[in-house]
Amino acid sequence: MHADRNTFHRFDKFNSKYNPIGESILREIFIKTDNYVEGKYFAHIVKEVMFDLEESKYQNSELRLSIYGRSRDEWDKLAEWAVKHRVYSDNVRWLIQVPRLFDVYHTKKQLANFQEMLENIFMPLFEVTIDPASHPELHLLLEHVVGFDSVDDESKPEQHIFNLDSPLPAEWTEEDNPPYSYYLYYTYANMTVLNHLRRRRGFHTFVLRPHCGEAGPIHHLVSGFMLSENISHGLLLRKAPVLQYLYYLAQVGIAMSPLSNNSLFLSYHRNPLMEYLSRGLIISLSTDDPLQFHFTKEPLMEEYSIAAQVWKLSSCDMCELARNSVLMSGFSHKVKSYWLGPSYYKEGPESNDIRRTNVPDIRVAYRFETLTEELNLITHAVRTDELDSIDEEETLTMGPVLGGR
Template sequence: MALIINGPVKSFCYRRLQYLSSKFQMHILLNEMKELAAQKKVPHRDFYNIRKVDTHIHASSCMNQKHLLRFIKRAMKKYPGEIVHMEGGRGQTLMEVFESMNLTAYDLSVDTLDMHADRNTFHRFDKFNAKYNPIGESILREIFIKTDNHIHGKYFAHIIKEVMSDLEESKYQNAELRLSIYGRSRDEWDKLAQWATTYSVYSDNVRWLVQIPRLYDVYHSKKQLANFQQMLENIFLPLFEVTVNPHSHPELHLLLQHVVGFDSVDDESKPEHHVFNLDSPLPENWTEEDNPPYSYYLYYTYANMTVLNHLRRRRGFHTFVLRPHCGEAGPIHHLVSGFMLSANISHGLMLRKAPVLQYLYYLAQVGIAMSPLSNNSLFLSYHRNPLPEYLSRGLMVSLSTDDPLQFHFTKEPLMEEYSIATQVWKLSSCDMCELARNSVLMSGFSHKVKSYWLGPSYTHEGPEGNDIRRTNVPDIRVAFRHETLCEELQLITHAVQTQDYITPVSTKLTP
């Protein structure tokens, strides 16, 4: 935090970032035609048949509006007498639920569903969250897009399987869907695992991330949690138990084979009354009404994950990574926490206001999953989005959809995201393929899968690690990125040794 506000450091980083942008423009002027020629020489491969991963998408909104509408109409015709909800001690059938709203299958339309983000959701996260409710009714959200309800998430599983089927049909598109674990009770993991195994919600094109909403204050006010420690125990104890003894939670053991990491979600622009430091209470002593700050959530998630990963590695299981929502809005220190603790982040918009942090994210090549259409509806208009700037400077960025249900119109939301970005920002075929390659590198798919998608040497740096026959990214582009990064790292090493560029900063930083 001290470095970020240090004048000489800010100037140095800003100039280096400007230099990186200019250097990329020079590279394009000199090599654009060579890159295109290299791509044309590759047999069979083009942008449409290289692997792409939607690195940030929520399961509860992974379908588009039209898909959900058709599914609801089908359900009303197929299961009209199925009891889907308990009201006042008696069961309500699907038909009765809709009759209570004075609606028939014929009446339903995309307009009555009203789940698309619009101009009224801009800077209104509360209104955006309300858009998750079909026809504005929370009961329909519970019936159709929840895993834990009276019908045990049956409809939600069916619609996700339809989305998976579409991905498998497209072959080259993959997704990392987010499912929620709230930390309100110890049996949430078992219920989620039971849902996944009962309906066999698995696909080779899909991996899962578990998102933890930062809602301790809500649960505490409802007397569901006495302190923050209880929330952490509800989230992590079942994971330790199943790692030590897979037979203790057999269904959870199966589910975890497809889970690649954790996400931290909520509205980042909510005001925070605390900064996490050595004076902050331990989780068992956090009993106050206020929500812990962002950095507090992230640190304790990271700390528990680290211990869990050591145990899983010893037991021969795969490990998890932390990939939180970070820098979509809110204060800069969220991005500091993200930089210190995360493998990748989602959004990263606020980096445009912090040259020191942006340069650090570049040097460390921390992945940033960006969703310009989502940001355009919620926080930042499309033409001001920093993605093309980040890409030109060489930050590790990828394109993702976030919430197709709210933001996209077509059956292939990820391709919609790519096509709009390409047309608005005039991206070249090489730029698009580079974004797709980044998305695979950032993703949680296994080493074996990535070797097949990108080439067996993909872990090597520079052109050695690139196989143009699989990625369609020319070696010229990969070599340029690698050489530029090496030069910047060399410069930093030299600057630290000689103190030519940076005025020393006091080392007395607040923990």
């Protein structure tokens, strides 16, 4: 199942790698939750991964589970699988990935319009938030779900530009797939309402952390900047300096996977990770499809060790990447306090406990002072511009009256 040179810039061949001997049935049997054996084999594999994480003690993962939006009972089936097989670990949190495949389901007559897909994804979540007893197993699963991810091949051509004239989800009945920004906006809009409700009910909230900027047009990164907590990949920021600067100013986290990118979209030596890190963007190293791109039972260690060798990362760089990954993660405040220190959420050097992070205070202070100076520069420029425009208006209103004394 390993990706090879044939997958470079060929996402279709990458997907077909999950079908050994050209048959999707093996994928259905071994890495799906909803099949004739009720996801038994997949649960066994997940529990092995969890056991390895618990044994290593210092590694924690955010694993992905898929919700497709084809039917209203998907969430209940997924929750039933999770509870029945007890796929739980203190070292693991779940992100729910939603593949952007509306056009496929619409063509197969499984969905009449985009609104139906949104309702299949979000209605069970509203129901279980209002009354946990209505979906008891889903309520248990959501205790360990931290956010949503949007996934698919970003390089697919998009026929539609999302604007005020775009059809509403209930009116989207076209054969074409909605654009990336359309998916992201309506996911964000529904999540925002859901999070307000969950907060009022005393439950934890979800974040949006999509795959973004791996390929395709630059405007995906604009959507990600406006709507996301963090993003994955962000390779195309290297081609958009202004957008890269905005990601820096807003400190939007970017989880990068150089080994995955090396097989799919960008050779390892051209990966901009080191450039981003040097400039002060919030960067972390993560794995992406370990079955495809890694060769050992320690995929994250592969990412760190290869990055350290290729880019000659110092121990300070490595620890900063690790600290960033904790800050960006969906683990609880209590867990982050244990790993990074009780003041991790503050700004500047006081947020850093060197005994736990191993990041020198001088590195954290440098990052904070540089960011503060940049923000001061921007706000000073805005203020100066405003004052200049006020002066111009006053000059115009107080100017001489022509023909008068």
